[in-house]
Amino acid sequence: MRNGRQRAVTIAEVARRAEVSPATVSRVMNGRFAGAPEVADRVRRAAEELHYSPSPLARSLALGETRTVAFVVPDIANPTFQAMLSSLSKSAAADGYRVLVADSAEDPEEEAVLAVETRRGCDGLVLCAPRMPDERLRALLPVLRPVLLINRGSTRLDAPSISVDYGVGIQQLAEHLHGLGHRHFAYLEGPAPSTSNRSRVEGLRSFAERAGNVRVDHIAAGSSSSDGYAGAGRVRETGATAVLAYNDLVAVGLMSALTDQGVTVPADISVAGFDDIPMVSYIAPRLTTVSVPYGPLGAEAWKRLHALMRGEVPSHNVIFQPRLQRRESTGPPPVPPSADRTGPAAAGPGRRR
Amino acid sequence: MRNGRQRAVTIAEVARRAEVSPATVSRVMNGRFAGAPEVADRVRRAAEELHYSPSPLARSLALGETRTVAFVVPDIANPTFQAMLSSLSKSAAADGYRVLVADSAEDPEEEAVLAVETRRGCDGLVLCAPRMPDERLRALLPVLRPVLLINRGSTRLDAPSISVDYGVGIQQLAEHLHGLGHRHFAYLEGPAPSTSNRSRVEGLRSFAERAGNVRVDHIAAGSSSSDGYAGAGRVRETGATAVLAYNDLVAVGLMSALTDQGVTVPADISVAGFDDIPMVSYIAPRLTTVSVPYGPLGAEAWKRLHALMRGEVPSHNVIFQPRLQRRESTGPPPVPPSADRTGPAAAGPGRRR
DNA sequence: GTGTAGCGTGAAAGCGGTTTCTCGGCGGGG
């Protein structure tokens, strides 16, 4: 190492002290040694005495593998990715791998260069690039491989992917609310260009189509509590009786603003979140939301990436289904919905998992 | 690389195509080339055409630096570390460094071996090892360097450290509550062996000493909302009028349980959190807490580690002071404190920052 | 007794770069 802080002891020094060749030291250290036991002992003793530990860098270069994978996300600060990172990192560690994190700062272009650049320093990639156009991603794939995509399953890309079915999640919420009698919804949108927002929008559209006599107003917001707080005014202007928030954080912010304005949840208006982060079952009113299994998702991501790195053929993509958590922030609308109600509190037709 | 997925192009191939030596290619790629411009152009063109990009591994081995640092923490899932990680990673990225995360799973022994092992694969370490005994850490220091310690500033260790003054933080809260008239406190403890819990305990002890006529009951809890929820019963048994929670999550859980039990916050009992995570200013009642600047702390950690890696001498340690956020979850005790009150609502003597 | 198979170990060639050292060629000064 250039800086003389702590000149590391090399395999050659161990070899010299044990009076063997570096090759033998290497073999002993890696359990590939077949020769005389006393030679092995000598090597082990020498290594011990010198506090030798092989340079991971040099091993990596020689072996062509780093035992490191990277996790590339648009924004590490997002609790969603943190949950995944936590379980991904723990699963990888269990198999002796480390994980490198890279934050693309939500920049679509950065996403691409960062992914490529980061990939070069490790053996595999878990890539969450919601902003990257399909074509761009497809072109990058050969360089990125082995790569496991997050939330890119819908499109036909030649790479394994695991995703969350946000569309189904929001439909579950919408149908729950519909079942309670709501016909006029508001959706507080997350970051517009993100796929996770788009699939929610899509899910709502298809719900509305199926349900028929409903109205869904869209309101631009964001992904933080302050965005939810700021959106309260516009929500009320729509006259919606139920509001779906992009995620739990937004829902909490929204509820806070509504409370400030003298609006009671769920008596005056129902609010639903998304994700089921741990805290929202402890606030008042307890938030109705869908729980998304980010932990299992991270673990599964590792499992599949690991298989991929071992050269196994990618198995089928998997889509995690969110699960409805009915709690206290949703209830019947304040006044019975307008006259045209045909099938009263019956849930939306079919297709509820 | 062993697996023939995408045989990377090497410097030799570029050299051959540009009809120069690998040395020249290297020089051109690193801006150290002084010769004929047309040679440089030829090299650049060849590199371009071959989509050459130097192997980070090989560079690292030759240069003796990886441009990677590691962040070792007891539990990545902890929001506290996530906030630090986020800003650490962003700051490091701005200087062209990546960050590796390692989770010691709160295991004191694991903390040590993980730190050492992880350190070998990178240029520096940000180490948060609250469980590791001083002696052990001191012994490891030479191997770990350059290393920046988190929350290990109090002890005399020969390594730079940046910390949060949890003691002062909890004292601010206690004094705030004392000023409101509280004399009987409960503290919901975090993970017992952690330094961050111990400094809070210490801070409370010194507060109690200074204040004189106060009582502080300690209750074992933990660091999550469910721990707070579970602790409510024991809190009420103490008869305390004000409770300090280990962190915001615990406080939220506690408040939820109290509400469930018909206890009103802050009318019946005051509750204070710790950390000021974004959401707690949006819940009802808005949580009184101290804000801890984890973001700036992460950035500062990078700044100092970076300086250290450049060989600069470590500057003085820094201690971030939490700042009191009075909100709605604290108020005067329900009945005037017992007869022995001498100085009524005057805040505790001096020493409030 | 010699050929050969087998075994234990070392020499050396990578892995893919960086950097020192060297050398040939050119220009300028004496």
Added chain:
DNA sequence: CCCCGCCGAGAAACCGCTTTCACGCTACAC
């Protein structure tokens, strides 16, 4: 006109480890 010095660029050493290949030795068979 010759010599010296400088400059541009390549050869080779090196970073630290793995692994192939080869070699020397022993043992066994014929």
